[in-house]
Amino acid sequence: MRRHHLSMLCVVLAGLAGCDGNRQSADSAAPAKSSGIPTTVTDIAASDLPPELVSLVKSEVPDMQIEGAERKEREDRIYYDVEGRRADGSEVELDILQEGGAFKIVEIQRDIAWSEAPQAARDAAAGAQNKFEPVRVIESKQTDGSVIYELFTDGAPEKPALEVRFMEGKAEILEEEWPH
Known part of the structure; x- marks a missing residue:
């Protein structure tokens, strides 16, 4: 990691x-x-x-x-x-x-299986323009109570292809990289 x-x-x-x-x-x-x-x-x-x-x-x-x-x-x-x-x-x-x-x-970060992410986060990612099946998912718990899911594509291990923010049962695709 x-x-x-x-x-x-x-x-x-x-x-x-x-x-x-x-x-x-x-x-x-x-x-x-x-x-x-x-x-x-x-x-x-x-x-x-x-x-x-x-x-x-x-x-x-x-x-x-x-x-x-x-x-x-x-x-x-x-x-x-x-x-x-x-x-x-x-x-x-x-x-x-x-x-x-x-x-x-x-x-606080850890790798997880994409199936472990909340359904709302998976649904948001499925609706993205560049939808894909992630080969790696990092769950980042933030101090504001939100969770950022960093999704990686095959062959691109250095930078997530998509980030999804999940908070209070709602998920959104981030337009800009999360600051932490």
Whole structure:
């Protein structure tokens, strides 16, 4: 999920600040820069995560076994993509924004079968002009209570071909990419 999510975070943050998508190793001194805003991406071991961040993750997904994380720094903003598995073995990723000394969950992601999405979301996608059968679906629970379904076509794993927002029983096709 990490490689896809780096790309998705770049797409999401591009609207806010631009993104170059480059990765830096933990011992690299200079931020990545090819175009757009410099971004430093550092892999972080689960044991090296700040205790407050781990507490937040565990309060949201108590049975999550944290496997690792990425720390992304761009224009005075710091994000952590924390990856792991639930007790049932399913993958889960939490995107967390650090603001000052506090951490805030931005979204919770997991891959699902398209048949697991609400019928209203599937109906909305079926009515889209470019309808297709998704080969991958990422469910992104947002802090506003909505869920974004990112739908991918065969041969295009980096960017969703369609996004459906589901909230309070209603679904809509997004005209623009969701900001988180």
